[in-house]
Amino acid sequence: MAREDSDQSGPRHVAIIMDGNGRWAQMRRRPRLFGHQAGARRVREIVEACPDFGVKYLTIFAFSTENWKRTQTEVAGLMSLFRRYIHKEMQAFKAENVQVRFIGDRVRLDAKLRALMDEAEEITADCTGTNLTIALNYGGRDEVARATKRLAQDVKAGRLDPEDVDEETLPKYLDTCVLPDPDLVIRTSGEARVSNFLLWQSAYAEYEFIDTLWPDFTREEFGRLVGSYGKRDRRFGAVKA
Ligand code: IPE
Ligand code: IPE
Ligand code: MG
Numbered sequence: 665m666a667r668e669d670s671d672q673s674g675p676r677h678v679a680i681i682m683d684g685n686g687r688w689a690q691m692r693r694r695p696r697l698f699g700h701q702a703g704a705r706r707v708r709e710i711v712e713a714c715p716d717f718g719v720k721y722l723t724i725f726a727f728s729t730e731n732w733k734r735t736q737t738e739v740a741g742l743m744s745l746f747r748r749y750i751h752k753e754m755q756a757f758k759a760e761n762v763q764v765r766f767i768g769d770r771v772r773l774d775a776k777l778r779a780l781m782d783e784a785e786e787i788t789a790d791c792t793g794t795n796l797t798i799a800l801n802y803g804g805r806d807e808v809a810r811a812t813k814r815l816a817q818d819v820k821a822g823r824l825d826p827e828d829v830d831e832e833t834l835p836k837y838l839d840t841c842v843l844p845d846p847d848l849v850i851r852t853s854g855e856a857r858v859s860n861f862l863l864w865q866s867a868y869a870e871y872e873f874i875d876t877l878w879p880d881f882t883r884e885e886f887g888r889l890v891g892s893y894g895k896r897d898r899r900f901g902a903v904k905a
Contacts, residue, residue, distance in 0.1 A: 673894040675847035677721035679869070680710070681861050684853025684877030697741040702879035704749050711762060713883040714794040717890045721795045721843060725861050729769065729803030746800065747777050754784040761793030767839035768802030769810065797843060804863030811837035840865055848893045850886075852878045870896050 689699030818824040845865045856873045
């Protein structure tokens with residue numbers, strides 16, 4: 665999908681693993697939630713920078729399917745932060761022509777949060793600027809498992825022939841079905857791992873692992889990473905003539 669479309673020199677779709685909020689707070693001897701609040705405040709600046717850097721799609725990892733393993737205090741604090749954040753920001757995103765979408769399994773999220781997610785998607789549905797996708801209770805393996813379940817249901821119901829299942833069919837069942845694949849995946853906080861983010865979609869993405877903790881990530885650093893992407897030679901397995 666994204667491969668043919670990404671012949672512009674910069675990345676069309678950037679995905680970010682926003683990591684390091686806890687350590688940022690710890691360095692200041694504050695509770696982890698203080699770091700998450702500071703992290704949430706960084707999002708707007710990066711979203712607003714996208715049009716200036718030619719980034720049409722921005723996908724951010726806010727909460728993973730594994731993050732439920734954290735303390736009840738942290739999980740409840742994060743859920744409350746997501747509710748407040750979406751409530752507060754959705755009008756601003758609409759005003760800035762940002763189309764908001766969520767990926768991940770909503771079933772485990774509380775009804776109030778789910779209603780806010782639906783509302784944010786609805787009121788920004790006609791926006792034509794940056795496509796912001798927020799991964800909330802998202803896990804790449806969980807997404808593939810859910811997709812496979814729906815695909816199997818289609819086979820069982822006679823809507824899909826198993827012979828037709830290929831690399832084009834399967835992604836239509838993923839949460840990201842309307843999005844191009846990410847060109848560039850950035851992870852902050854010095855960890856060089858993927859932590860279950862966009863496993864299928866990032867097969868040929870370029871990666872940047874940077875030491876900055878997410879609450880310190882700025883528009884300038886974002887611009888620098890987007891700029892250095894243009895110098896990379898993406899070969900997709902082929903040999904350049
Ligand atoms: C990322 O920051 C935010 C979430 C995973 C919700 P962390 O909370 O993982 O911060 P560190 O990695 O502990 O510093
Ligand atoms: C990945 O960060 C998830 C998010 C940024 C939402 P984690 O902090 O949960 O990942 P690990 O535990 O270091 O792999
Ligand atoms: Mg972390």
